[in-house]
Every structure is written in C-alpha cells, then in structure tokens.
Amino acid sequence: MRWVDGLLAVAVAAAGAHVLLSMQLPGAALLFAALAVPLALVGRLLPGRPLVPTPGLAFIVFVSGGLLGYMALVDLVPAASWAVDFSVFGGLVLAGLLLMVWLLASRPPPGVDRVGDPPGDTLALAVLALALLIPRPVPAGVLAQALPWLAAGCALLSPLLARRGPRAIWRVAWLLPVAVVLPLSQAALQAVQRPVLGAVISALPAPRGATGFSPLARLRAEGLLRPARRAVLRVWVADGRPPPYLVGNRLLTLDAQYEWKTPSAAPLAAPRQTDAGRQRYRLAAGASAWSLAVHSLRRDDLLFLPPGTRWVEVADGGLAFDAAGVLDGKFAGRDERRWRAAGGGLPVSSAAEPATLALPVFWDAELQAAARQLGGADAAHTAARIGDELRSRRYSLDYRLDRRAPLKDFFLNRQPAHCFWYATAAALALRANGVPSRLVTGYRISEALGEGLFLVRERDAHAWTEWQDGAGRWHTLDATPPDYDAVLAPYGGGRLERFWQRLRARLDVWWQQVELSDAQVQAVLLAGLAVLAVLFVREYRRLRRVDPRQRRSRQWLRLWRGFLRTSGLPERPQWTPADYRENLPPQWSAARLQAARRFLDSYAAARFAPDADTASAAAALRELRRRRLSRRGASDTF
C-alpha cells in the first residue's frame, strides 16, 4: 500500500464520517470510518481487482441512491436531520460515498511521471466538495468540527503525494503560513461576507416574481409587487358553479400599525365522519349546489375553500386553523395534498360580532365623512355604491402612498394601489355605514384550462370583502378595479407553459384514476430498484469481459512505446512494423539490429492475433534493454 492510498483512505473515511454525522447518524459514521480503510484494502488483497466504476455504473448507483433515499431515508434519520427535507439529495450523497469507497478499492496505480491521476484526483475532488459543502451538525462536538478539516487536508495533500511520492510530504511546510494567517483571513472574510453576498445577489437576474398569498396581512404605504407565476392549485369543478374565490383566512380587526388581525385560532368545531380512510368535515348545514376537487401544489399544507362550503373531505389528514386563521390539513405527503369540497348558498352566522363593526384608531372624521357619502338606503345598496366607487379607480402594483396616513391618501385622493387596499377600504367604509364586514384573503380562480379544470397561480392571490346582511348571510364584495386582470396578465405563463400545465393536469387526472395502495407503490419502487440492480450486474459483467482485451491492447501499446523509447526510433504513424524492420539504420551493430528485428517480428506476428500473448515481445524488449543500446544516432538516420 502506497502512501497516497493511505492518505486517500483516511480522507474518504473522514469525509464519510462527516457526512453521516451531518445527517445525525453517529453510529453509521463510526462504522463507516472504521470500515472504509479495510474495505479499500480488501480490493487490493483480492486476486482480481474490482473494475473502476465507469460513468454508466456510477449513474446507476446514483439513481439507485436517489431512489432509496426517497423511499427510506426519512425513516432512517432523526427528524431534525437535513436529510428529512432533502431525502433524495441525501440518498445521492450516500451513493457518492459508496462510489468513493469503490473507487478507492479499485483505482489502478497512477502512471509514472504523468501530470494526472484521474481516479485519485476524482476521489480528492469529491472529498473536498463533501468536506466543504456538507454542513456539520449543530451543536458540533470536537470530532464533528475536526472531521471536515481532516478530510480536506488529506485531499489537499493527495495529488502532491500521488505525483511526487513520500518525499513531497516536506511540501506540507508550505502550508504553515496558512495556519498563521488563518485567524486574519477568517476575520477578513467575515468582514467582506455581507458585501460579497449582496453583490452576488444583485448580480443575479431579478426573479420573475415572488409575490403571492401570505397569511400575514400588513398594509404597506408603498410597494412594487411582482406576482409569481408559479402554479399553486389545480381545481376541478365537478358539479354546479362554485364562486370564483378560494378563501384562505378571514380578518376582522385592523390595528394602528395597519395590520389585519384574526381572532385567536379556535379548534375546528366541525363534526367529522370517517369513510374508507377519508375524513369528511361538515362545516355548515344544508344542501350542496356545487362540488369541486383541489390539488395543492404549494409547499405547505394550507387549505383554500370557496365561500359557502358545506363540507370538505381530505385523505388521512386532520383539519385545524393555524395561527393566521388558515385551515391547515395535516397531510402525510406532498402527493396527498388534495381535498374535495361541496357547498352552495351563502355562509351564514347568527349574530354580528362586534369586531366586524370596529374601526381602526386612525379612522378620523374626514374618512368617516367620505365613507358616509357612499351610504345607501340599506346594506346592499351601501355595498353596491362602495363597490362602484372603488371599482371606478385604477389598479396598480407599483404604488406610493403618504407614509403618515396611507389609508387617507388612498381613500380620499383616489390613489392607485393593489387589491388589499381596495378590500380594506371597502371593509372600513361598510363598517363606517354600520354594515358588518370582514376582509378575506385567498385566491381568485381566473385561468381555465378547459373541461372544468382551472389553474390557480400565485399571481391570483387576492383580497376581497364580505359583508353581512340583516339575515346573517355573508355576501362577497370585490371592490378591486377591473383593470386588475390586464395588469396581472403579463405574470401568467406563455402558450407553451399553459400547454404544459394542461398536460400535467391531465396526467394527474389519469394518475388519480390509477389507484395504487402504499404497498403497490412500494412494490413499483422496489421493482425499479431491481431493474437497476440487474442493469448494474449486466453492465459490470460486460465490462469484465471487455476489460482483458482492453488491458491487452494497453500492454501492446506500452510495449510499442517502450520499444521506440529504448531504440530511439521516431514514431511514424503511417509505418507498420515491417516498414520499421526494413528501414532499420544499417550503421547499427549486428546485435542491435538482431534485437530490434526480433522484437518487430514478434510484435508483427502476435499483435493482432486473437488471444496472443505479449510474453515473447516483452522478452525481446527486455533483451533489447539489457544490451543497453545507445539511442544516439538513431533519429539522424530517419
């Protein structure tokens, strides 16, 4: 075992232990560190060295690792590990560790006096990347802190050792200044970190848009909103015509900091009915006039329901209001974020809550007078007048209001703003006229994909108002100006993107019809793994068969180059051994000519013969070398 092999073994062991500790698997880390070096040695002790992993084999291992990570890593690692959130990436990293051990066990000795040692360099690069870019566990012990340093240090020295041998170990002295200036450079990096990060972020292209639904509801005096194009919900309307709104939360009070608040989240008091693993919650009594199904593509578990929903059905989830008053379904997985809802009519509550009539502290006489001017004969007439007045204004995503009194500036000076301001103004104007109202945030369904299918994007995040009539029914009032659609149109997808979304939705519908149990899904994944394993074995065996031939070709090539080097003859690609034989310089000594001819004869006779052995040519070359023939004068004659 050479020095560089030992150094690389330590580097791989340290990098693997660092990765496994980072995943919070200390036992596995210990086991890997203990076994990595012996495993690397086993490959060298075996009579037949394992094949070096080819790109094809590495691809199969990586795909298998990703699949296994997706299937099993969540159950294997503690809940606080990053591998829970990035299970596929975790599987890929573990597959990379396996490949590193394999490469360590199978790497051939590096070529003499060559610039590169590709297998060793690949190992060192992989170790370096893992040591630097995989986070250490927090809080980290001494060992966890030392492991990436050890791995990176060994990887740093390995190229030097591979090329220059053990005497190059003295080069480590060149690294001493690094240790001296390290505190200084660390402080310097800490100082430049923020500016560099800012410069990098500002150099990146601006994102297309990031604004979307947010349960936090603070009114800001100025803003430049860029709605996101990302699809968040797919809606299938099964029966009837549901309202084009999906409610996230209902907000009641606006405080002095212009923040809408909702009452503290109460437990969902809805009777639940379990049917074939699905939970059906009855939110309100009465018959249903419409029904729809929703598939959430959001990253969270929030539920959005149309106003007037009677019941909602989720699979294996529990429903509860979160702190912002949004329904939260406790879904088991990303694919299960689906629900069905049905309803009809208007939502009803018995008596108006005092909060639905409360006005904020900054609501002054001027605002009150302006709001009273919009009053009507009854609540419906008032709501219609307020709606007409606000809808006659202009919608804008780029607005700037007076910072001291933004609502007054918006309401009295007819300043343009986005939907949240219009909904707020409508709700407060209704309250100023004695009509109970509340602000609702959620999504507006606007993009039809055909055949009852609708797509909701983040740009469709919307705010509107609900007001209550004397009978306790809550009516929807959308006071946003109609140019809203035109302003938001550029933030939708192009024709190709819409086609892709339609295709995805259709595929999803088809996939939903393929009802697979968990066991069947596991079986499919296991079958995929089995196919990968078969592919792996097949490819490995094929390479095993090809390898001896390639090795023999390499031996012949090495012999030929050795002959040219020993004899001093120049390389002529267009010449055959027979040409060389005929054109050997006549001034050579007889012994020299005889040795060269013997080599050329055996080369010509055996090089392209099936299963020919290199022994005779190698013996001839050895003889040529033993004679210590001078190289001088050979090139002059050619």
Added chain:
Amino acid sequence: MKELADRPLRIPGEPWPRHAWRLLRWVLELRLVPRLTERRGGWRAPLRGLRDGLTAFGRVLLLASFALLLLSRRSQPGFDLGLAAAGLSVVLLSLLIGWLWRPRLHLTRLEQATAIAGRPCRGRVRVVNVGRRAARELSLREWRGPGWRALPAAQSTLIGHLPAGESALCEVAFVPRERGLLRLPGLAAHSYFPLFVTCSTQRVAEPMEVAVLPPPLRVTLPPLRDLAARCLHAGTQAARRHGTFEYAYSRPYQPGDLPSRLDHRASARRGELMARVFHGGVQLQARGVVLCCDTSVAGFEPWQPRPRNRKALDRRLALLLEIAAQARAAQLPPQALALGDDWQTLVDEAALQRAVAGCAPARGCRLPDAPLQADWLHLLVTEDASPELLARVAAWRAAGRLVLVFRLGGAGRSLPEAPGNHEVHG
C-alpha cells in the same frame, strides 16, 4: 456552422439579389463564438487565467470555498467560515509561491512531425532551464488553436525536477482535427509547484509546420507488379512488349511477388525465401512510379471558396499514400506527383506527405496534359470516372505509357472494363 473563410464568391454576371441571398444565408449561419486561442489580453483573459492558473483541484477548491463563504452566514451555523478562509488562503498562497518560483525555460522542438487527422501526434521538445532556480513539476502542451485539440492534461508527461542550467526531453501531444498543413504557433509550459493547486504558465513562440495526412484507408490492394503484369499480358502493352517467359535469375522474396514464382530449391539452399525472375511479359521494366490524383469534388459550386465537405478528398489521398507505400515496397520509388495540371518531382517521402497534406480540391477534373517518361509506371487515383478523365487516360496510354487507374468505390461513375482499370473498395 460557417466561418469567415466560407464567404460566398461573386460569380461574374451573377444577379446581385442572388449573391445577396447567399451572403445573407452565410451571415445567418456564421459562427459567432470566437475560437479559443492563446493570445494574451482581451475580454477572455480572466477565463484564460482561471483555466491556466488553476488545476482542476484548485478550481474546485476555489469555487467550493467561495460557495462556503456565501453559505456560512450567521443563520447557518453548520457551515464553517474557517474552512472557507483556509481554502481561499491555500489558493492565494499557492498562487503567490508559484509566481515567485515560476520557471524560466527555453524550449526547442526536436523533429519535424507528420500527423494523421484525428489521431494523437507526439513530438519531442528539449526543455532547458535558463533560470537561476530549479524548475519543478513541469509539463508542456501546444498553444491552443483552431486546427487541433490537446490531449487531456492528465496524460501529459511530468518533469519532476529540472536543475538550473540543465535540459530534459519532453513529449508533447496533440490531435489534429483534419488534413492540412498545420501551423503550430508555440508551446506552453506549466509548473504545478508547490501544491498542484495552481500552475504558473510560460508561453514560448516556437512555430512549426506539420503535415497532417488523411486517416489511413482500410483497403487490400493486389501487388503493383502483379497488376502491371496483368496489364502487360492483356492490354496493348503486351503486343508492344512481347517477349518470352524465360528464367533470368532468383532473388530474395519481396512483398508482392507471386507465390507461384517462389524458388523452393533456392529457398532451401539459402535459408530464406527466394523468388524466380523471368524476362518477358510479367517482368515489369519500370524504374519507378508517378502518382496522380483526380482532385475534383462533386458539389463544389462556383460561389463556394471551399467545398462544404472538407473531407471529400481524404479517402482518395489516403489511397494514394497507400499505393505509394506499396510501390516503395515493390522497389518502385515514387518519382513525381500530380495533384492538378502540373507534375512535381518528389525528392523524398516528406515532399509527398506535404503535397498530400496541402492538396486543395478542384471544381473539375484537372490532370496534366502530357505523361512523363515511358519507363515510369503511371498510377492514377479517382473516385469518379468522368469522360474527361477517361479521355486523358486514353491519351496517355496511346502515348505508350503503362497507366493503372484505381477508382475508390462510392457514388461516382465506374471505370470501364479494361486492363489497368481497378475498382478498390475501402
């Protein structure tokens, strides 16, 4: 993808709109990405510095350290800023030491190389350390250019230690892309001292011209003497050179001799293969061969400065080289070559190789009007037996020259059945 050299030519009398249309098409297909060269400065200097100043290991170390610098914010305590500082410090320190200890070398090419398109070509370079310090961990490569590509750096030879004032021989390899006369502008020497993380590069202008030959053709040709003998038997040459089949002498066997002419008794006596030589029809009375190649290329339009298929001539020229090698083996040295209207004398093999490497395609069949001496065997290679070519061959034969025509199988017209006409399938 077209280049500046493909700019369409204006044909006399051609309408301007048509020429403009060709120009427009040329502009639309023009390669806009400049080719990588070794010139200093320019907007790509930082990229070149990243490529030539850092090894793969150094690049990964630098990028990973920089990524770690961005990741290791206070909100992410798992990422260690100290590791990033150490990585960047190592890179900077290695750059500084490498620059201080940069080698001062004198490079000399040792031999004129002949290369084959698409195959590695290895040349030798003498490296002399003219600096005051020893140079360490050196490797050489050709300057980057458009007509060739370098072999992977990992395959380069490494000179571990070169004391001051001493010299060493080093191998430089490159792979030419296509046939032609390649002008290699210079050599670059890398020193990976001290940690194989960075490399300091010295560039030396050392121009060299290399004749890049077409890739060899896999053909099996009958011996030239045999072919000529058949021609003498059956063709017009037979009547003119009629003679008896009379034994003259035995000589050592040469590749190309008929097996039936082996002299077994003499072989047994001498301990080596001997062949019998007869005076008469099968004994070719020739002192050498002259080579000729039809360089016309199909589809080479008048407005094109060069044919679209750059390798159109390669097969023909490869066959020409193969025939020349066979003639040399049959003791018929090539004396002259015609790759157009004129004959050129071949003083040595290098002249043939240079002529073949630099052979330009022609729009029509161009062959010399007059054949050369009568005691030289005329060998002609073509891919299309056009009427012009056949007329010229007939004229040469009528002038009493023994002409063997080889046609490479392909899309062109076939040769008529006649002694001396041969179809070659490669």
